Amino acid sequence: MKKGVLFAFFVCLTGILSAQVQEKDSTEAKEIVLDEVLVSSVRVTKESPVTFSNITKEQLAPRNLGQDIPILLNFLPSVVTTSDAGAGVGYTGIRVRGSDATRVNVTINGIPYNDSESHGTFWVNLPDFASSTEDLQLQRGVGTSTNGAGAFGASLNLLTDAISEEGYAQLSSSYGSFNTMRNHVKFSTGLLGDEFEFSGRLSRIISDGYIDRASSALDSYFLQAAFRDKNTLVKALLFGGHEITYQAYFGIDAETLATDRRFNPAGQYTDENGQTRFYENEVDNYKQDHFQLHWNQRLGRGWNSNLALHYTRGRGYFEQYREDDDFETYGFEPVTVNGELITETDLVRRRWLDNDFYGTVFSLNRDFEKVKFILGGGYNWYEGDHFGEVIWARLAPGADIRDRYYDDTSRKTDLNLYAKANYQWNDQWSFYGDLQLRSVNYQANGEETGLVDDTFHFFNPKAGVIFDLNRNNNFYFSWAVANREPNRNDYENGNPKPERLNDLELGWRYISPDIQVNTNLFYMRYRDQLVLTGELNDVGAPLRANVGDSYRLGLEVDAALKLGKSFMWQPNLALSTNKNIDYVFQRDGVLEQLGNTNISYSPGIIAGNRIAYQPNQDFILALLTKYVGKQYMGNIDAESSVLEAYTQTDLNVSYEIRPSSLLKRIVFSALVNNIFDAKYVSNGYFFTFDDTFSNPGTTTTVEGAGYYPQAGINFLAGIQLEF
Template sequence: IVFNRGILFLFSIAFVFSAHARETFSISGRVIDQVTKQGLAGSNITIIHTSIGTTSDNDGFFMIKNLPAANYILEAGFIGYSIKKIEIPFLSADTALKIELNQSAIDGPLVIVESNRAQERVNPVTFNNIDRKTLQPRYTVQDIPEILSELPSTTFYSENGNGIGYNYLSIRGFDQRRISVMVNGIPQNDPEDHNIYWLDFPDFASNIQSIQVQRGAGSSFYGPAAIGGSINIQTNYFNPEPQLEVQTGYGSYGTSKISASFNSGIIADKYIINGRISQIKSDGYRDRAWVDFKSYFLGAAMYDQNHNLRFHFYGGPIKDGLSYEGLPKFVNDNSKLRKKNYSYWGVDSTGNNIEYAAERRKDEIENFNQPHFELMHDYRLSPQAALKNNLFYTLGYGFFDYDGSWGTPEYFRLTPEFGYSVDSIPSNALIRAYVNNKQLGWLPQLSINGSWGEFTLGGEFRAHRSLHWGRLQKGSGLPDDLVGNNARHYYQYKGAKYIASFYYHQVYK
């Protein structure tokens, strides 16, 4: 009898385990924001090491059915939030979970400096937005002015004829000295002449997330005066997915491009690093209007529940053949003459023929570099208040060499009163014009939103220093102390500009 009871007991245990193994269970629950407790619609819920998963409904609820008894690790994620993992040691019954996610690591509209961007039905400004999806199919190697020239009341022209290098933009007839340009809310116009030198941003369109072009006075609270319009550029958002990409291409006029980029993805739930390098070369449409542009872009970000800290370092050393002198209109119909690149020229008495011209020399070149350093911090003080601080430092240094045979001893200060006696300037004289710019700035801003509207208080603080000089880089027959790297500067001056301003803005609803 004892033996039979033992058999019966073992049989019962086996039956229970067999039935339990055939039974399935479910995992259900709701994914919510840890702070607001609102459901997160479209959250991804997956079981690690399997292909099983689902997404949450409009209220954040989800359910995964038909799971056999086993150990599981559930992973829940939502764009803009940290990924959360939940371990279920042994699933033996239907299980309900409440999953709270922390806001974290995706760069998005939060980082756009809204005060410089017009909003529909809020700002009385005519504007166009170009997002990355629209921009990328249209971009290859051309500079930003050519891309924007398709917008209403916007035109551009290119010195070397192929949209790479020195390009000039006009909005509503105003040249770019009267157009405010900002990148991530940071002013880019030269503090001395208010110009914007697009060639110092080589291949920059590859790093752009969106562009807003405002026509007219614009809505910016700070930065250079913008009578013609404003251009606000936002660089790429940080991507949570790891990525490595290499691109290359070749086009007309000996144009080529090669680039490589990487993205680390999210590191330790709060860090992201990305970078990009590229090189663009072209012979140019016009003679000797070549370019050799290298570019770099490095970004790093750290995210917390209420903090967003980003660092950008970008720029690119450029080299190009000068081609700034225009041509008379009548050469447009001549396929050879319209490609000419003269240092100077003149027409005959009829005005229909070129009487004299000097071909631009091969040693008339430019060499420049303009690195940018940006540190941007966003702090969410509360659901209604945000504090932004942007620090930036911009360098710009280099030279351009151009023909100096037109000069006189008086122009170069080679007369007896300066201790020299030079009768004439040689025909191969070459001038080197050098510039070194430094700019440091701080842009604080406090924004408060409520049912009554929006309140914005901020400031702009910038300091700019510059050094300019010129010398004779080449010149046959001139004394050694007047030519070359150790030659005297026939002109030299320094510049300085300090900007401090405050602003207050109120929008009522």
Template sequence: MKKVFLAFSAFMSGVGAMYSQQQTDSLKLVKLEEVVVSATRVSRGAPIAYSNLGEVEIKKDNATKNIPYILQNLPSVVSYTEGGTAVGNTALRIRGTDASRINVTLNGMPLNNPESQEVYWVNLPDISNSLQSLQVQRGVGTSTSGTASFGASISMQTAGGKGNKPYADLSSAYGQYNTLLLTGAAGTGIMRNGLSVDARYSYIKSDGYIRNGKVDHKNIYAALSHYSDKQLIRLIYMNGIQHTGITWLGVDPSKIESDRRYNEAGEYEDDNGKTRYYDNETDNYYSNIGQVIYSRYLTNNLTLNANLSYNNGYGYYENYKTGESFADYGLSNQIINGNTHESSDLILRKLMQNDFYVGSFNLDYKVGKFGIIAGTTYSYYDGHHYGRLLWVKQNQNIPNDYEWNRNKAVKQDMNVFLKTEYRPVDNLSLFAEVQERYIDYRMRGLDDDLADLTNKNYYNFVNPKGGISFRFSNYNEIYGSFGISNREPLRADLKESLKGGKTRNIRSERLYDYELGYKYANSIVSFSANFYYMDYKDQLVQTGKLNDVGYKLQENVPDSYRTGVELSLAYTPTEWLRLDGNLTLSRNKIKNYTVYYDLYDNRDDWNKLGQISVFHKSTDISFSPNVVSSFGITFKPFEKEDFTLSFINKYVGKMYYDNTSNPYNRLQDYLVTDMIASYTLDVNKIGKFDFQFFINNLASIKYSANAWVETVKFDDGTEIVYKGLYPQAGANLLGKIRYRF
């Protein structure tokens, strides 16, 4: 018996040691995964306002939504779409800041286009289904690479090896407006040799709500990873193909009541005076993203992370234009059958192609209560813009695919950063970070209006950040932080400032961000309150002012600010009920703002007399509602059945769509409710089947989520106002089936 007992004890000790080793190895792998994005994220207890979403949260209520709509129920987020549904051209604002001011990284490497400083989510179809985690930081945050975080940052991490078992994930969704999603994913898990392979394919098609809001998207994701006890190597490839109908003109308010789905894009009259629409009024883009990720434990305390990224993009949009002047395209008048034509209907393409190279390197050192990350990122962008005429109605001698303009830009961006965290006692955390960023941006060639864009621009920024957080009474935490962010002008700002034969002093912008917060969390309820004051210096806003030859320009306004409070609550009183909500109350103002309007003699002759200006001592910043809120309630009525029913409500207050606080240029507030019913059937040895039913905009509320306006004035005191609104779809249904093992 003694021998048996000793043998059994030895066996159990071996099993325990093996289990302990698996836990240790698993923990090491998790830490290596975290190192990949550590330079662009904050951890628990950091003095930053942030939200985390894991893979389950990203996917659970998502059928065909782009990232902006997956994030729409987070604090201070307002999402909108051109086509009226959550597919196609979608965008978001956070604290009122637009996409060009939101830093986005993918696996720690910059994703924003260096010229527009924006991520066009339509060019990354269904990227959400390739993510394993996502973090949104509000305010300056802790972004260390890419464009400036001027209101928020989004850090995304793609999926890699998922445990030690192979998996498959297939789903299909279909809904109104012929919306269709087909997606399939599979992976080997981490095999005994340390290798794992992950792959996914997505196809999305829809007619859209707005006429011509059609969508035809494809996406491929593949990752090859190798794990060892000390390092992770991952190769990633993403391919996105998007074909989307042009909807960016919006709908004239006079058309809204009679036809909310009207879209004038591609509209023309044929020779018989009949209204027709060009059938290829589309925006198209092809993207290829390749990444190499390398993380390694150098010692027990020191980790290396070195990454490479290459983004290749090619795209164009195609327009039917009516009555276009030949002179605008550098062409002489066309003489046909003895008749001289100064203008013509035509079809044009505006094209772009770019290559974006990124390399990043950082060291992560942790010992005891002290942690430090030091690193650098370098990027090189080579972009081309050019225009071609595909067809000209009145054509005497214009060659096929006539190219009337081409310009090129090269942008180099290099930064070095150092971020530290120190916990002198268990409940106190000190955070500090400093980044130095250098930018070399050069353009040359002709713009689409034949203006010469040749110029060189250099910027050097220092961006410091710091904060402190203190935890007390087990469940409570208070924190405060301060950060500075600097931002260079966009391509559009710089190129328009050059036109007319003289340059203007377009300055970079600066943001001083003050944050103060409180958090409480236990197993039943969590609550947070975050107060912020974002003070902008020389913020660029559109004033309507023209240069010497009539170009509308953006100008630096000396002082503007955003201030508010963000409240969040999650409450689970029972196992069958969960309540989630957030509320942002804010004030967003520009001080000492002057707006300029074109002035004409009368509505018959349209002879320009110049411009007139109107001064505002204080005015609201456009697209910045004072109230933004989200509230969700989730029921799980059956104890033994995996069935949930959720109602998600989004409220967005009134907001102006220009900077004049004109009540006639204001979008009405709206409250939209979505319903989601979910049921999971677990079939032993086969896998799980998920069934979901969505009703978006349950009450069929008629609202517009975005708009634009242009005003011209006449000498007699009258004016004409041109507007475009973006109406959203009423109640619409969608069903989804998912199989996974």
């Protein structure tokens, strides 16, 4: 019955739109680049009432020396980035408007990239992916309907390399602080017979990391085969990576931060002689491979379609040395040694993930006389195995090596259908509508999650109006609803509810040849928002909990101004207030009404600035500055949870020469990060617990915090040769 209602809904909507428009003759239809159809269903333009930023591969190139994509996006409006290893290589993260990566919906060529269970994005699994990215778009707020889990803070849409008309070979190498090195080789055959192209990339990145032992060994590849004629584009993509990363998610306390900010407690243990040692293989070892097949077709009379199939295979483990662990956890039987009952042992364990993610996404696009219409959707299936093995133990009575001490499975299906339309009423006014239906089922039998079998049905409407005052000034207003299901960690942490968001955006864009200004006000009102508590689970993943009502209210401004012929100034500023409404907390055994409190990890001020000097197309010198204001790592406004404001400034230079027809280009690039050597912390964690044992009969709430310090002044320098 429900499927029938969904089908009828979209049939009716399609019929209504078709009846209200006149078709243009196919000879008059606007030319659409078929590559763009890959992401047209999830991308927006200034004709849409959505707040967004676009970045091209040319803009990424000067700073693309091996750091992860979140770090390359650090200077965008409302963006805060983090790095466990402190230098932008390895595990990195991004927050937008205070929303963490589990709320930033990421698609690659329109295919969902967020992990189905955790909702997170792990860029460490796709090292050097920026080198195979044609362009990307970051939408802030709910944005437009997209594939995968709904966006609660932002959407990041990546388009991989377009077909190259001419063949080339490219060698690139960079080296920098902390023995960070990147090497890659990239090639394209160019168009063969005006229809076929083959291209690819192989990369390796290694780094010792700023934090002690926070090393990374990252391999990746990208292969593309493409066919293109006047009306058809078919792309087959195979890409992936293998990462081995020494863990640095523990952070350090305030005292250690003051005395030894590079200290890493991961893998620490005491040997039989009482000496402090560090286990050399406390690593994350994970492989991920992606296959995508895209068929884009121009159907005539303005119709264009995209059908894609995808499959992702992931497998790997996190290895840990555990001191004095309980036998009971692993099913070991207690033993008596020299008359003493032994119930604990030192051991090394591996916690495995083995998962498959596959499905299809599609879209059908049509430009009518006054309406641009998109009908699309997708069906995705995820299956994951979670299991643990003991690979060594000092004592393991009755156990065999690699016995599984837990063995969990999970499954998730995700169906979504959407219809979008832009209606051009006259030369100045246009209207936007976007309706999405999404159905999600999640099943799990984990020891931590318990038995889960939940189904969610979400309706996510969006509407807006755009007013073009003249060729330079564009105004928009939008209202969007998003609903989102809990993730696996939420189930492990309690009995979570789905969350709901109403997002209001009011914006003004000014565009001229020398000045571009984007200004917007936003009000994001949540019900049962799953906010970060500040705590981490035992593998470093952030924990969340439902709060009642909460909101984010803010102003964002970004601009690009040409100053003469050679200078470009690009400032941005985000001011916001982010509040939990009538927050309740139990302290010292007594329930307290705290009133409105600050939402965790939500700074009230975020500012970015880029000043670039470019006297010609071959040379560019840029100074980039980021300021992130004070933020709380918890939701109770505790002083011990404060993450202090910080400022970071980078210097970037790039110079290109064209020596001959054989060696087409030589590009020298250098990046000096944190040139003023600021001692700053971009991320941390906060926790509380009730002490009932120090003073029996009395409950005392204890607070604690950890910090992830970032590197002082450091550099990367590289050379790229193109033949």
